[in-house]
Amino acid sequence: LRELTARDAGDLNLSVTASTAFEQIESAVSEIIEIGSTPIILGGDHSITIPSFRAVHSHHKNLKLLYFDAHPDLYSDFQGDRLSHACVVARILELDGISGSDITQVGIRTTSCEQIPAQKETGINTIHAWEIEEFLYKEEAHVYLSIDIDVLDPAFAPGCGNPVPGGITTRELISAIRKIKANVVAVDLVEVNPQIDASGNTAVAAVRILAETLAVISRQEKTSS
Ligand SMILES: [Mn+2]
Numbered sequence: 001l002r003e004l005t006a007r008d009a010g011d012l013n014l015s016v017t018a019s020t021a022f023e024q025i026e027s028a029v030s031e032i033i034e035i036g037s038t039p040i041i042l043g044g045d046h047s048i049t050i051p052s053f054r055a056v057h058s059h060h061k062n063l064k065l066l067y068f069d070a071h072p073d074l075y076s077d078f079q080g081d082r083l084s085h086a087c088v089v090a091r092i093l094e095l096d097g098i099s100g101s102d103i104t105q106v107g108i109r110t111t112s113c114e115q116i117p118a119q120k121e122t123g124i125n126t127i128h129a130w131e132i133e134e135f136l137y138k139e140e141a142h143v144y145l146s147i148d149i150d151v152l153d154p155a156f157a158p159g160c161g162n163p164v165p166g167g168i169t170t171r172e173l174i175s176a177i178r179k180i181k182a183n184v185v186a187v188d189l190v191e192v193n194p195q196i197d198a199s200g201n202t203a204v205a206a207v208r209i210l211a212e213t214l215a216v217i218s219r220q221e222k223t224s225s
Helices: 018-034 046-059 085-092 116-121 129-134 170-178 201-224
Strands: 040-042 063-068 103-108 125-128 137-148 180-190
Touching: 018 046, 018 180, 040 046, 040 201, 046 063, 046 085, 046 137, 046 180, 063 085, 063 180, 085 103, 103 129, 125 129, 129 170, 137 201, 170 180, 170 201, 180 201
Parallel strands: 040 180, 063 103, 063 137, 103 125, 137 180
Antiparallel strands: none
């Protein structure tokens, strides 16, 4: 990690209107890519992956999504909101050139009647929470890595909006991240909510997970240079 140069680009002062906030996020992420850096985006609501992925997708055709989450986020709309955190993967599937086979979801352990058809018909690769030991990821393509902290069991990450018991351990997530063999061109780590993280454990786990993703990026920079 010592050889990796990182810079904090600061917080975005987001509009309260989702569509405007999305434009702000998309242009901020684009700027980071245009200066030749790898964007690392921290949240906050998982919906920020929609504009962040769009920005990365417009710079890297042939982009794949590796998505760690307890939930598949495949609602067409959630209570009327098409930009909800529950619709992230549904919106990404609408982008030009993206199909289910470009998407791998890991740690999934809950779904709903509305989402099952999309899970079955789109050809998304799914590694459920109980299959985590089987996870292995090797891709030639560019990869966008999105980690919802709720992929961890609430025992390890209680400070998130939609905790789902039966999740993977921090140890298992670190092992999985270390098994990523791909050209990761963007990372987001989302749904950490300090306001409901009484023990502070969620933030501690998030910092560790983030460090592991930086190691993935550092390793691939070394092999490419
Ligand atoms: Mn989630």
